[in-house]
Amino acid sequence: MAKVTIRDVAREAGVSIATVSKALNNVNVVKPSTKQRILDAVKKLDYSPNLIGKQLKSGSTQTIGLFTSSVTGPYFSMLIDALANFSEKHGYELNVFISSDREKIINTIRGRLVDGALLFDTVVANEDIEFLNSEHISSVFLDRKTSHLNTTSVVFDSFKAGYDITNYLINLGHKQIAYIAGYKGVYDSEQRLLGVKQALFEHGLSFPPYYRLEGMFEQEAAYNAVLSFLRSSRVQSYELPTAFVAGNDISAIGAIKALKHEGLMVPDDISVVGFDDIDVSEYFNPPLTTIHNPIVAQARAAVEMLVRLMDGEHDIPSKVLEGELKMRQSAKSL
Amino acid sequence: MAKVTIRDVAREAGVSIATVSKALNNVNVVKPSTKQRILDAVKKLDYSPNLIGKQLKSGSTQTIGLFTSSVTGPYFSMLIDALANFSEKHGYELNVFISSDREKIINTIRGRLVDGALLFDTVVANEDIEFLNSEHISSVFLDRKTSHLNTTSVVFDSFKAGYDITNYLINLGHKQIAYIAGYKGVYDSEQRLLGVKQALFEHGLSFPPYYRLEGMFEQEAAYNAVLSFLRSSRVQSYELPTAFVAGNDISAIGAIKALKHEGLMVPDDISVVGFDDIDVSEYFNPPLTTIHNPIVAQARAAVEMLVRLMDGEHDIPSKVLEGELKMRQSAKSL
DNA sequence: TTTTTCAATGCAAGGGTTTTCAAAAAACGT
DNA sequence: ACGTTTTTTGAAAACCCTTGCATTGAAAAA
Incomplete structure (x- = not known):
């Protein structure tokens, strides 16, 4: 099963390779009868053009x-x-x-x-x-x-999203709001946090450094981050937030799971919001308050x-x- | 910024293109001093090999x-x-x-x-x-x-998976078991259904044709399928199943949502199981009984x-x- | 018929690379 | 210094395709 090239087709059809190329690419009108002969040859030899050759020549x-x-x-x-x-x-x-x-x-x-x-x-x-x-x-x-x-x-x-959802929480009466970040330095995550801080700032609220958890935009990581936060806050008597802003919905889900695990009910004991509005957000328990991402x-x-x-x-x-x-x-x- | 080729590098370094190629691919020992000259030229001209040319020549x-x-x-x-x-x-x-x-x-x-x-x-x-x-x-x-x-x-x-989970349901006392299929003809979906039927058959239980819903392996589609099933079963007085086997976890989630929507509690009123054991399955409400897919x-x-x-x-x-x-x-x- | 026109085809170059093989250069031995 | 071996290098072919331009042959015009 040696690979068949355009030359083989040309030989089989009794034409030049140029003509084969033209016939196959519908360019420069080739006579219908020869085109048919070429097509027959293609079928008979089961030819398929080498796309690499094509790309090299055409530059695209x-x-x-x-x-x-x-x-x-x-x-x-x-x-x-x-x-x-x-x-x-x-x-x-x-x-x-x-x-x-x-x-x-x-x-x-x-x-x-x-x-x-x-x-x-x-x-x-x-x-x-x-x-x-x-x-x-x-x-x-x-x-x-x-x-x-x-x-x-x-x-x-993302800045506006963080800002908006934080304002929403503040209007709900929340004053201590923590953030579950994505990968370090990822733009969306950092911008959301900036938005959160801005909203907080405009209402005279503060954001202590230990309110930034590392959730990696992943369920598992967020789960762990929240868990260890809850534990360390017990040890170090950090103040517990009344709401978490998670960097995305997935980490919100992880966070909620961790909170449940520690006996905290969402939203009764603590609120959690996310970003993106992924498919499951609507059907999750509880349905996620979030910012829809178009x-x-x-x-x-x-x-x-x-x-x-x-x-x-x-x-x-x-x-x-x-x-x-x-x-x-x-x-x-x- | 005309694209620079191996020829330009060769000229710059005062060698042939063959030598450049060898130097860059660490083949056929090129003299260290010339190699260095070539590397310098590469850097100076900011050369990056055209992968298409390379692929065409090397055939891989x-x-x-x-x-x-x-x-x-x-x-x-x-x-x-x-x-x-x-x-x-x-x-x-x-x-x-x-x-x-x-x-x-x-x-x-x-x-x-x-x-x-x-x-x-x-x-x-x-x-x-x-x-x-x-x-x-x-x-x-x-x-x-x-x-x-x-x-x-x-x-x-998938056959065994369908078989196993159905046996599990049967042992739990279920006798009427419906199946939410994936795309028509998709292997996994069909096999799972065959497994379901086999288990049913071995216990002398039947699977009426209207117990096969079309869920497309998607949440939305499964939701709709279950909803219209529930409605038509009312109209046509079909018997309601006591358990649904969904073709995968996603459609299980869709199904549960539909059931909830119609006022049926899972698992109290009706059981639902899936396949795959995706991330959210464990944290869903209720946590999904499913078959883990490695x-x-x-x-x-x-x-x-x-x-x-x-x-x-x-x-x-x-x-x-x-x-x-x-x-x-x-x-x-x- | 001869000339003109035009449709259909083919030649050959070229796109950027690798690799074989022979030639050149360097190193070695005496 | 010379011949021999070894190390380095380069010329050219090849990979498969497209395309500009020249060529062919036949139909249209004269």
């Missing part, structure tokens, strides 16, 4: 690369599916690379394996962004504020901007999308 | 393609992350293609864009499997029974088998992994 892959460190988690995975759909609509194939290895990522992008790149915050540093930009490689960044960087990105307004809109915007970039447009401004408060039952008035 | 991409119709859902996404990890361990890059377009999938595989392929059940038909096999393209199928097809696959023993083991097996295939081994037997019953609180004795 018709592919959008999505670079992420993980596809797990409802937020990620829904966004990715949405990105795949929109990419397809624009005639590109979405190609997901799962890796945290910056060098590898940059190499595959620079190696021209993709025509454009979509990059998650978790995966690149600022210098990489500047680099890609300086190389004129079409790229759009997700969940990462790049306004200072002359690049295009689409971000959820995933589909985000995906559409990102792909559209990237396509325009690949089409040669320049200086496309970044886009900021706002969330929406969903009042459900995991937070109640004090 | 060092890439494993994963073909799936979606990355959403805890089962999928966790499995995919695990696959990415194991691929990397074996020196391959995992490349996820999200598409349901069979032709496109087959084309990218045949087009040599990947060295080996991992394919989910949802994505290929039997004829495709036979075709890939006949072309000697390394491929491993996930969640699809292929024992009759002389191909290698790794599957979860995702990591599955991923490891799949990648290892694929790598062996790519290394030229033949006739690697398929692997079947067994689940484990997790007794929690969504099912109770009658």
